[in-house]
Amino acid sequence: xxxxxxxxxxxxxxxxxxxxxxxxxxxxxxxxxxxxxxxxxxxxxxxxxxxxxxxxxxxxxxxxxxxxxxxxxxxxxxxxxxxxxxxxxxxxxxxxxxxxxxxxxxxxxxxxxxxxxxxxxxxxxxxxxxxxxxxxxxxxxxxxxxxxxxxxxxxxxxxxxxx
Amino acid sequence: xxxxxxxxxxxxxxxxxxxxxxxxxxxxxxxxxxxxxxxxxxxxxxxxxxxxxxxxxxxxxxxxxxxxxxxxxxxxxxxxxxxxxxxxxxxxxxxxxxxxxxxxxxxxxxxxxxxxxxxxxxxxxxxxxxxxxxxxxxxxxxxxxxxxxxxxxxxxxxxxxxxxxxxxxxxxxxxxxxxxxxxxxxxxxxxxxxxxxxxxxxxxxxxxxxxxxxxx
Numbered sequence: 484x485x486x487x488x489x490x491x492x493x494x495x496x497x498x499x500x501x502x503x504x505x506x507x508x509x510x511x512x513x514x515x516x517x518x519x520x521x522x523x524x525x526x527x528x529x530x531x532x533x534x535x536x537x538x539x540x541x542x543x544x545x546x547x548x549x550x551x552x553x554x555x556x557x558x559x560x561x562x563x564x565x566x567x568x569x570x571x572x573x574x575x576x577x578x579x580x581x582x583x584x585x586x587x588x589x590x591x592x593x594x595x596x597x598x599x600x601x602x603x604x605x606x607x608x609x610x611x612x613x614x615x616x617x618x619x620x621x622x623x624x625x626x627x628x629x630x631x632x633x634x635x636x637x638x639x640x641x642x643x644x645x646x
Numbered sequence: 647x648x649x650x651x652x653x654x655x656x657x658x659x660x661x662x663x664x665x666x667x668x669x670x671x672x673x674x675x676x677x678x679x680x681x682x683x684x685x686x687x688x689x690x691x692x693x694x695x696x697x698x699x700x701x702x703x704x705x706x707x708x709x710x711x712x713x714x715x716x717x718x719x720x721x722x723x724x725x726x727x728x729x730x731x732x733x734x735x736x737x738x739x740x741x742x743x744x745x746x747x748x749x750x751x752x753x754x755x756x757x758x759x760x761x762x763x764x765x766x767x768x769x770x771x772x773x774x775x776x777x778x779x780x781x782x783x784x785x786x787x788x789x790x791x792x793x794x795x796x797x798x799x800x801x802x803x804x805x806x807x808x809x810x811x812x813x814x815x816x817x818x819x820x821x822x823x824x825x826x827x828x829x830x831x832x833x834x835x836x837x838x839x840x841x842x843x844x845x846x847x848x849x850x851x852x853x854x855x856x857x858x859x860x861x862x
Contacts, residue, residue, distance in 0.1 A: 492708065492712075496704065505695075507696070512696070517698055521700055525703065587691065587694065588694065607691050607695050634687055637687050641687070642680070
């Protein structure tokens, strides 16, 4: 982080190596395509670079970057004139060979935004509730509650479809 | 409590109810299926993580960062704030010093005005240096006056001259004491003012001694 604060390019590259995988995946689930996800990640890094000097480390660098990324994803969706709830990614659906995975991807699109994002961060990307709380700036209990609502909706949706 | 199908959702959010729920699953295929689905959701969710190679992404990010103006470091922003604060302080200190310089040596009433100004207990280091420079110059000029008066003081021609000598000894002693106190706290404006008043007193006394002797 100190290297980044000094504007050291190598430090930013290290940051990219450490976090890009997870950040791209989160962005992909929010914007629906790999190209848009990469645009969002690029924009996020630019914003991190501009704001690094003001980052005081109250949250971890990873959760701070994740918070910025989510906002970048919403910007990408706005620019593209798409609603966040719009069905996502034909590419992943066609690649999938696993019925449960495919059914889950489709069911996920029917969740509301807050349920979907908490589910993605917890179940898909493996963030802890404390981290999700920091990213979304909500209470840890709220994160748990939204996750439960999300899973209950997914269960209902999957049962209706006979998964 | 008898666990029923309607309790399943509650059990899923409260792990302490799970042992009873598991007992219930043994007899209820529907709940068993629901619970299996619940755990499968979490398992399948892990597979939704997307990984792909993006060899062009980092170079793109690097180019966009390179195109950005270099962000100003924190010390630079802080320096600007401190510079503004320092200029303001120097201005205030200079005003205080001017008041002290004009009031202290000439008018006895000036001490009140000076002590009002001295309510600001502390001077900045820079203003203090200026005060000390002026004080030093003032002291040197008084020392010259003292040298002129020295022969009269060493051989007082009258009882009045003896009184002047004793008064000057007292003033010198007070000056020495005030200066010793100032060495402990150079920023104390009240002591600086007191010292200025003592020098003024010494100057007035020496002038009186010299002019009296000239008249005589």
